[in-house]
Each structure stands twice: as C-alpha cells, then as structure tokens.
Amino acid sequence: MRGLSGIVWRGVAGVFVVFLLSPLVLVVLFSFTSRAQSAFPIEALSLRWWYAMVADPRFSGALWNSLIISGTVGVLSAIIGTMAAMGLARLVPPLVLGVTLLTFYSRTHFPMGRQTVIMSHLLFTLPFVVLVVYARLRNFDFRVVESARDLGASPLRAFFTVTLPIIRATVIGAALIAMSLSLDDFVITFFTISGGQTLPVFVFGMIRAALTPMANAIGTLILVMTIGTTLVALWLTRYRG
Numbered sequence: 001m002r003g004l005s006g007i008v009w010r011g012v013a014g015v016f017v018v019f020l021l022s023p024l025v026l027v028v029l030f031s032f033t034s035r036a037q038s039a040f041p042i043e044a045l046s047l048r049w050w051y052a053m054v055a056d057p058r059f060s061g062a063l064w065n066s067l068i069i070s071g072t073v074g075v076l077s078a079i080i081g082t083m084a085a086m087g088l089a090r091l092v093p094p095l096v097l098g099v100t101l102l103t104f105y106s107r108t109h110f111p112m113g114r115q116t117v118i119m120s121h122l123l124f125t126l127p128f129v130v131l132v133v134y135a136r137l138r139n140f141d142f143r144v145v146e147s148a149r150d151l152g153a154s155p156l157r158a159f160f161t162v163t164l165p166i167i168r169a170t171v172i173g174a175a176l177i178a179m180s181l182s183l184d185d186f187v188i189t190f191f192t193i194s195g196g197q198t199l200p201v202f203v204f205g206m207i208r209a210a211l212t213p214m215a216n217a218i219g220t221l222i223l224v225m226t227i228g229t230t231l232v233a234l235w236l237t238r239y240r241g
Contacts, residue, residue: 024223031206031216038213049213053221055212066183069114069198073121074176074179078171080122081129081178085137114196120192121185125178132174136167173236180229184222 034046053059119241140163149160164171186200193201199222206215 003030027216027219027223029216030213031110031220033213034217036212038216043160049217052212052214053217058202062197062199065114065196066198066200068183069117069121069189070179072114072118073182074175076118076122076174077125077129077178081126081174082086083166084126084130085133086159112192113196114193116192116194117198119191120188121182121224123189124185125181128181128211129174129179132177133167133170136170140167154157169236173233176229176233176236180226180233183229184226 026038032047033042033044034044034048039075040167063148071197105216118198144160145158148162149155153161184200184203189198189200190204199207199218203215203218203222
C-alpha cells in the first residue's frame, strides 16, 4: 500500500514538473519557428528570429545594459557579501542584521539609470551571497589566518594571501548566483531604470507592441544565460541541496 502511495505521489509530482516546465519548452521551441507567429503547427525550424534579434538596434543596448548591471551586481555582491559573512562568522549568534539601504535610497536623489538599478539589485542579491559565503566560513579554520598575522601579515594581506585563496571558488559561485538573479529581474528594473532597457524590459516592450517569435529568442537567451551561470555557481559552491 505504501509502495502504491509513493508511486501515486511521484506521478503527481511528475505532472506538476511537466506543467511548470512546459512554458519554458514552448519558449525555446517557438524561438526556432519560421512563421511570423508563435503558434502551432511549426512548419520548419529556422534561425530567422535569432538573426532578427541580433539585427534589432535595441537588442545590443539592452544586452549591454544587462551585462553591465548583472556583472557589477555580481562583483559588488561578492565583495560586500563576503565582508558581511566574514563579520558574521566572527560573531556569536543570534544576530539581527537590519538592512536600511532601501530607506536610504528612497530619500536620496540619484539620477535614474544603471546606477539605481545596481543599487536596487544589491538589496536582494546580497543576502544570497552572505548565506553562501557564511556557510563556507562556518567550517573555516581561522587559526591559519592568526598564524599569518603572527608572522607579520596585516589583516588585509592575510585576507588576500590566506583566506581568499581558500574560499575563492565559493565567492565566485556566490557572485554568479547574484548575476543570474540580477540578469533575470524585471519588476525592480522596470521601476528604477527610467529610459534605459535590459533584456527583460526589452522583451516586455516587445510583447506590448507586437508579439513575434523574436521575443522567444530573447527569452531563450535569458534562460540559457541564467541557467548557465546558476549551474556553474552551484558547481563552484559545491551545493548539495
């Protein structure tokens, strides 16, 4: 009876997985259609909309903005998140970390653009970096750092010559996770980028104007970039969730 119940639950879980993944499969599939609409039947596979995507003058600007924003967010999240994790690893829990960056941002008058998007993205990517790096530092032997200090190394030199080489893979993986989260974000970017565009905002504008399979091509590109960076990040951080 228990075996039958397990089979039923696995079947239900499989149906849910198929239901959740089917839209992504359709996005990828329709990006290779030769027709002018995203609909069945697909008469022939073609790279027509991929060529149209590259040829669109708005695409290069949106892609460049996405790479700059996600890259900057990844680097800054890795630096600030690693510093925060280093502090957390030295403190006795429980620790309540009050982040007031959003309040500070709302009361300042920064010109809208990439910089405001980067600041906003840091609000939700930093906790992921802190958690990933902090989990690595939980088992870190700080005696090696103290040995370097005893030999005359400054705190900064001890960090770059001892601590960072040991946790480098985790920091890079955490940065890639932050990049994938930033690259895929639409809502925060939409309200903070003003007149610029990233790839998700570009796709949203295309959907509002005229839906063509080129939107599927861009969506597939975002999907590949997001999943690719996430897989590399999980491999680097040795995640076993």
